[in-house]
Amino acid sequence: MNEGLKEKLEKAFPHAAITSMRDTDYVVTADKESVLSLLAYVKDAGFDHLTLISCVDWIDEGEFELVYILSPYMKDNEQISGNEKINLILKTRIARGNPAFQTVTHIFENAEPYERELHELFGVHFEGHKRLIPLFLERAYDIPPFRKDFDTRRYVKEVFDNIPAIQDIKA
Amino acid sequence: MRELELYFGPQHLGMVGNFSITLKAEGDRVLKATANPGYLHRGFEKLMEYRTWIQNFPLVCRINVVEPDHVEMAYAMAVEKLAGIEVPERAQYVRSIYLELARVGSHLFGLWAYANMLGFDTVAQWAMYHRDLVLDLFEELTGGRVYHIYIWPGGVRRDFPKGFKDKIVTTLHSIGGCVPDYDAAFFNNAIFHKRASGIGKIDQRRARELGATGQVLRATGMKYDVRKVAPYAAYDKVEWNVPVRSDGDAYSRIWVVRDEMIESVHMIFKLLDCMPEGEVFNKPPNPFKWKIPRGEAYARCESSRGEFGAYVVSNGEDKPYRVHFRTPSYPHGLIILEKLLENANIADVGNTMISLYVVAPEIDR
Amino acid sequence: MAMPSILGPFKTLRFLFEKPKTLRYPFERKEPALRYRGFHLNDWEKCTGCGNCADICPNQAIEMVEIPDMEAQPGQKNERPRLDYGRCCFCGLCVDICPPGSLRLSRDYFHIHFDTKTFTFIPKDEKTEKEKFLPPDKYSILQASLAHRKQDYEGFASDLDFSLFEPERITMPELGAEERKMSFVEQVLGYDKESARKEAARCLECKLCEEACPAHLKISDYVRAIYEDKPADSLKTIFKDNPIPAICGRICMKHCETACSLSIRGEPIAIRWLKRYVADSILDYKTALELSPAQPSGKKVAIIGAGPSGLALAYFLTLQGHHAVVFDAFPGGGGMVRIGPPAYRLPLESIDKDVNHMASLGVEFNFNTRVGSDISFEDIMKKYDAVYLAIGTSQSRSTKVKNADKCMLALDFLRKSKLESGVVVGKKIVVIGGGNVAMDVARTGLRLQKMQYPDEPTEIKTVCLENGDEMPASEDEIRESKEEGIAFNPAWGPKEVRLDDGGNIAGLLCMKVKSVFDGQGRFSPSFYEDQELFLEADTIIEAIGQAPDFSFIPQNLMSTLEFTPRRKVKVDENGQTTITRVFAGGDIVNINLDAVTAIADAKVAAEGIGKIFSKKTSG
């Protein structure tokens, strides 16, 4: 990241903590109120490629961590500016008890399926999302399956191992 | 006209992979398309939380059956970043050659899918035949035809077998010898041109907004290739070009794919020429005891379909705490496809989908 | 790009007249690649049943099953992997982790069946299961299955350079031969934290070592604790089975390392040195162990001999709340290990560390007290609730050849050189014997020579009956001795000690050995009388074995003490001898003659004594 942006970010968002791991990964930890404005800000600053929205279940701390990973597209069709190799990892935490957050689909259109996925697999509600309908799953699960307290091995034992093999009646 | 509801897939000859699109159509015109994934959802990222770092390597490659190699690479790169493992120089070259071979194989598979979709069996069969030759190379190198499980943290799993260099060269030459035939029969076929040009057209601004990468973006004119913008493995060691086109339609995309294949083959030759001797594997610690310090890493590489990324979080244990893969087909198949199919012709549904090279397992994971 | 053309595609019609490229399978075939990952092969002779493959399998496709007619031995479990091809993904992780390299993947991959039960099987290879592996002329691809496979069809095999384990150990820093032979400074320098952790990280936790260890230490647990940088936890684990880690960490005979699955193709984990690292890195055992004192039971146990067995028993009994009183003739603890291993292997401080810790727990030590002369055995029998004989083999044997009385005996020599000062050696020493004691003697003699004749040429030789590769001494000892410049004369037996005119030793006359053992495998050497070798010497030390000294036991009791055919004290499963209340352990009981077996005996005895006590109180 060019130093300018880092300083600008620090000035505009004094509460956000910016750390750099290695030379290409920058981690910005922000409180949840400032995430939307931060995203809009970095988008204008050139990080216009939202590569991934992820969620980490920190069950011991009772929080979900939403992770937005951004990187810049090329400004010019031909020339590489050197900024493109930077990954900006923007993180914020929300309470695990009643997980809800604002959608970012109005800033990044491609956030739509990511948020749908997180809604389905983690049970995080995104307010303002137009299509929070199931994406992958067929069965209903009591606990969204990607949460840490969902034990897939136990689930397999309880559900699949209880399906009996076909008995040959004649035998 | 009567409004129809059509299911394109999952059981469908034109569907590559287990994917489904629900179409609302009026006659031949699609009103609304809804991607319906999940037929291949296995919960990889959840399963990975139950397996140790090294046990995950056989698992991750299953995320994309067409080209497992870039999944391995993304995961290995993330793990190497997290654990601070160095990769020997020769291994970087071996990895690059291996990944480029995978790209050629994968593009040939894409070519098969595309030609097959258009009912053009002839080219489809050739492409599949040639892909099989590439698979033979993989078998020789890694011991597996489809799932290679070759890249390991700290290098690669085995060195080149004896005489392998020559074998690569012979095979690629024999495939390259058929390029004029491919061109004549497929890429320069007037009817194919008629069928593909203007289909699934997307301009650069829209492509950027929707998070496109890979040939979808390159077909709109941007030379965006992770191998170039954020070089990994040995991609910065040799000269090569990023092929682009400017129309943004299916025809451009397939031409980008074609040029990319040829560029990959040239790159393999160059890499083979300047490959150094030496070690190819820095052993990671004992797999039963390997713990990676707390932290997170995002690593990305350029797969044959676009940017492939792995976001890995460790909490200091011998298993990953959370893994999330950024797969190129995800935005392509779930957003761009839906947008492109609005108002398209029913005959072009599969055409559009395959020109975006949507691979279902990497969407569902 | 050329212009799209409508006629161009017709060019491809020429393929109508070309030969198809199809491989007409199954009429034409293509062999799978040399590295192909197909079904498993397992060399049962090499397989140790360690179960690493089952542990690493991400799919739990491998299960270790007990083979009924197979016997477990040290370093060998009676289990073999069973594969489930309803799970296996042919990743080959099991091959890369297999320490002996017995598990390989073949190039066979055909198994087609309508019954899912046939997809589970126990892999073997053509060496152990001929009927399933057919030569090419009998092999038919149409019948190919798990039970109908091709011979010599090995595919993906293990390669040490690419294995997942580290076959080479982290080198233990030690003094060079030239440096160490000048003094009695401890030869090995010990691991620092980093290298200890690295070495500990090599452990695959297959637990073969634990089964091989006579005392069944929880080795993989304490090694893991070292890796996790928790030496206190590690020490706690060790102390459950072995209360003298500082001693054992130096001189243990390491049955564990022999059994270690890594030792088959690489170097075993340095389990002994890791134990030494734990014992040395913790300065105060007591605080690290956080032992809670047991309720005193009021029982008193006398332990005769403060060797490993005695010390261990004292510790175990103390933990049970009994009062242990130890008698020993030497001025400090350790028994045989106090005098046996020279200071460059086992410094006295290390022994004292373990002994002092024991004393601090409340064990009563009576040193310089020889039972029989200083205190009578009858008194002990009267005063104590139980007696434990851990007297070891304290008397050196002599060759009894002509003029052998002029020679020194090994134990006397070692004791004098370690505990007292003032053994004078000559410039030319000959040591008779090929065991570890002989090596100790020779290397001690060498150091004494270097110290006593710093600038003069000296020489030291050994003579033993066995061939070079049959010598009973451990390989490490032989190698290190050779490094230090000790000459070996294997397969020569002593015939006569030649004296010079003054009655001093002039040398040893040897004769060539024909065989060491007779037809029944008993020790009964025979010689070629005509082949002779004369070794010049001014000092000869005999180190051919030791025997126990039961002279302190009164005759009436001695007559009831029974022995096994191998001249060992007979004990029951509780460690009790044929004399009631008298228990025994250590070298007089077991044939291994080493510290850790002695500890194992103590463990048995501790349980036996506890049982007897509880029986008495309840009954």
Add this chain to the structure above:
Amino acid sequence: MDRNKIGKWLKQPAKMANKYSLNAVYFCTGCGIIEIPPVITARWDAERFGIIPVATPRQGNLFMITGYVSLKTLRAIIRTYEQMPDPKYTVGFGSCPINGGMYWDSYNTIKHLDRYIPVDGWIAGCMPRPEAVFIGVTHLWTLIEKDMANGYLRYREHYDQYRGNQEKLLGKLDWPPLYATGIAQKEIAA
């Protein structure tokens, strides 16, 4: 191969025709599908034995379950299987349908395919190579020859159990039962 024996054709035309005209329903159920294109294309050319992919289940008589089966796919598989006309043959590909395979602990894939639809043969491997598919087909021929590839009959016979297992996992199925339930019991009683 006895395709060219005229006597056999005259004796059992139905069996022979079934053997040498295996039309596979093209359904990419799992990753095993990756080896089907090579099998049916130029390198291996399964059409030599009359094996071609067909577009709809109504036209096919061979159903290859290629790899793991997720719950959502299972629903589609049952639908497809029931649409196929008798006689029909099912082949399970690779480890996953046998005993869970890689995904033995996944919450979204089934572990034993034969508890939901009948399977006539299994091919080991992950993935089975094209060669194994060919040998698998020869085994299927033998089974057809010996009347042992009778999965479709078993399905009819034990339809209660199959449907029960399917509904246990997928909930109430939104299509009517293929066979009247309870037939098997009645037949046995009679």
Add this chain to the structure above:
Amino acid sequence: MVATVAQCVLLPVLGIVIGLFFLGLYRKIMARLHWRYGPPLIQPVIDILRLFFQGGMSHGAVFDFGLVLSLAGAMAIILFIPFAQWCPLQGSGGMLVILYLMLLMPLGTALSGGEAANPNASIGISRKLILALGYEVPLLLILLSVMSYYSTISIVDIVRGQQASVWALFSWPLALPGIAYILILPAVLGVRPFDTTTAPQEISSGPLVEYGGKYLAFEHIIHALSLFLGISLFVNLFLGGAANPIVFFVKILVVFVACVCINAVFPRLRIEQAVSYLWKWPTAIAFLGLVVVSLVK
């Protein structure tokens, strides 16, 4: 009379046999272009045999009726098209009957396919009808030119006319409609790039989507017959028919192989592209041909 009856019985059988042979040959030639060996020539017969033994599902009376209609239509046309010198019903109706009967085949398929209530089938049928509309226009113009040139509606007379002079394709005024016919022949036969109707990769083989068992077997036979008929018509109109069956067979074989080659080197067009193509060049040439023919005449 006996000869006519015998021809009435034998010609449809011969048509089916040749049609099935063509299907087998088609697969074989395609395979060679794919660099592979392909199935045995007999494979279509095995397939049809298998389908007859396989249980199929009917989707109602109209479904069955449509199928019968198609089959009957196809069988009927055979009797009107000369196979070399054999043409049992040469006296009655000629070209007009053929044109009328040729509509029966798509109609019957449409009827029965539509009954199957599968959206893919309905799309396929609409495509089939649109495509038929597409080639019927130039085809009518072509037939008109031929008929007006030889001033007869009897196909037997047309054949005789050609055998008297040169093949229509190489005669001056008829060359234009001949070229137009060549251009639409793939569409008439439904081979690529005009196989939009059944496009398996797009609409799961369209009208056939719900066919199984013997119904599908009949569809295969109808398909084989329609191949035979389409080519026979072309050979009779423009390649001068033939005086003996062997020559005729060789002629239709050559035309068929040419069609397969076209099929092999092109991908499939979209239906509106196909129609716009058919209404553009072939129609224009055919129209021009008609004008020239009427002027010459």
